């Protein structure tokens with residue numbers, strides 16, 4: 099059999115079966131088409147402005163490494179005029195980030211980009227190791243997850259950078275769409291489908307955390323293609339399995355996405371499309387444009403579930419607790435109805451229950467309304483939050499209360515915090531509860 | 538028939554009547570046979586509030602509903618419950634709130650199997666009207682000049698192919714098992730809607746359980762039809778020009794299976810349901826469909842997390858199509874309004890090609906929504922990569 103020619107140049111031999119659409123391409127054409135598609139995403143969504151300084155959230159992993167490499171290439175090829183820098187977060191877990199941070203340092207040299215590594219100690223006054231020492235191994239995953247979500251924004255604010263790009267890919271977005279359907283969280287589903295999220299610019303303080311724009315240029319790129327690109331470009335990235343197992347909702351959404359991709363390669367993209375369309379149908383979502391229009395949409399604290407959010411919890415744990423919560427709600431809302439229908443004990447000759455007292459049966463029907471999540475700012479740090487005080491600040495309050503001697507500068511006065519009658523564990527528990535409810 | 542769906546009997550007393558010994562645990566409540574039956578009936582009948590006996594109406598104004606019967610656990614149980622319900626109404630008031638047309642769609646030309654099954658059902662519930670139609674009649678019922686016909690690959694020799702040939706041509710070219718299942722399902726739904734409208738039925742009572750609705754939610758999301766979910770999950774007027782109701786929306790699939798098992802053996806005989814786990818077997822093969830994947834997924838979720846299944850459906854039910862954006866532009870296959878005329882799979886962010894975003898404002902035959910385009914690619918002539 100003669101070798102299959104590349105479907106694009108018709109000259110070279112096809113060596114790559116494109117995961118996204120199963121077209122057969124040569125290496126050069128694959129790399130070109132992959133880059134061109136991201137360029138297309140960037141231009142049609144007007145992600146960047148000339149002269150803008152962009153911080154690439156860099157972990158040393160494949161997604162952020164490919165993002166850095168592609169952005170450098172496109173910035174030069176199409177003359178975006180961007181000032182690209184790398185921003186890495188060090189959680190302060192001894193040994194954990196050593197290899198990945200080394201990778202990021204090499205990337206910085208390879209791409210000629212400025213690199214800033216910010217530690218949790220600088221951002222929050224606590225390294226994760228110190229947190230573990232304080233709260234024990236059990237509850238610390240809560241802290242890591244909450245801190246991680248804000249770290250990039252806080253870091254960018256420190257550097258005076260207004261725009262952070264992350265390596266979230268199509269698989270991540272699709273997974274989040276299914277996960278939020280499973281969790282029944284429409285507001286979050288709606289937020290996470292948009293390519294640009296941004297905190298409202300309520301504060302005039304340039305160093306404020308509230309002014310950071312976030313975008314995901316790889317939103318439509320398949321994870322498998324990202325791996326192929328990294329491989330064929332010989333990119334230097336740190337490949338490791340995340341040490342955390344995903345929480346059950348995310349884990350089962352991920353498994354579904356993988357299975358769907360096997361059955362129909364376009365399914366990942368199709369889920370993303372559905373997510374964008376459904377975002378327009380969420381009551382109270384003011385956009386009416388879903389992910390298609392690049393208006394500023396508030397980013398919530400918990401937008402990026404990531405994998406760290408449930409470390410230490412048993413798989414299935416979050417599903418079990420949500421199930422329990424939902425079952426309780428159901429019982430509560432059904433109580434009136436159940437009493438009504440069971441207590442009169444209508445004739446049960448054939449088991450049928452005539453609905454003669456019809457008026458009240460409506461109670462069992464869930465009213466058509468969605469609690470609109472009102473986004474405001476944390477009173478303490480200014481970070482976007484649906485609560486008065488953001489989760490990070492609540493956690494810090496607990497931590498700092500238990501260590502009152504060391505006053506820590508985190509950009510606001512910790513000592514001013516209202517002291518509540520909650521121990522460290524109490525705070526952690528409270529956090530757990532709010533996150534389970536899904537708001 | 539499924540064997541072990543009735544949780545092993547406990548010694549506990551029924552939590553509702555506090556009288557009988559329970560026979561199974563329903564959402565952590567031990568219930569006796571009678572209370573469980575009432576539990577299922579109540580959940581179904583409370584959804585039919587609007588179908589109470591109307592004493593003001595004259596007899597010839599009898600309201601008529603259509604019940605599509607697939608002989609599966611859900612639609613058969615729905616018929617069983619409605620039959621009981623109408624009998625109760627009749628014995629109490631001398632009349633019924635509505636009359637039932639039962640429609641069985643014969644998908645795979647097994648006319649004899651379908652007919653004999655339908656005879657059994659008719660014997661059991663003789664008070665209703667029964668019809669059986671082969672799936673290809675969808676091309677007959679829906680007017681010939683409709684856009685549906687435009688989807689059938691034409692053949693030079695005859696333009697007036699009969700409906701059977703049309704169905705064959707349409708399905709012969711489908712790219713995958715998923716596409717095949719999707720197109721057949723869509724055509725079946727259209728045939729049912731069309732039949733209901735032509736036979737003066739005001740509503741269609743679909744048999745979907747909670748579990749099925751959750752499957753549908755995720756399957757349609759995966760097929761790129763997230764835009765159409767409100768029309769596929771909600772009770773009430775649908776853009777198809779007829780009311781949709783899902784009376785079993787609050788009953789889990791496993792509860793229906795238990796119900797059948799506990800009911801009179803006659804009901805069991807009428808149900809032709811693949812045993813749970815049957816979908817499991819085919820997962821490795823190329824024939825797995827998106828619907829299979831979701832079915833399998835929710836079969837396992839409902840086992841331990843029934844409230845999560847219900848919550849998926851309840852949540853999806855909150856999606857709303859703003860009245861202002863209901864489009865007159867319809868998909869030629871599924872006939873759903875396509876918001877903003879965004880037909881096809883091109884011209885959106887995920888397309889990533891320099892295609893012009895040009896939503897159609899005119900209808901031309903053969904235009905498909907995003908999801909239907911995936912199942913029935915119209916791009917064979919196009920060179921662009923999807």
Ligand SMILES: [Zn+2]
Nearest residue numbers: 104107124127
């Ligand atoms: Zn080539």
Ligand SMILES: [Zn+2]
Nearest residue numbers: 476479488491
């Ligand atoms: Zn805060």
Ligand SMILES: [Zn+2]
Nearest residue numbers: 551554569572
């Ligand atoms: Zn009882």
Ligand SMILES: [Zn+2]
Nearest residue numbers: 868871906909
């Ligand atoms: Zn369609």
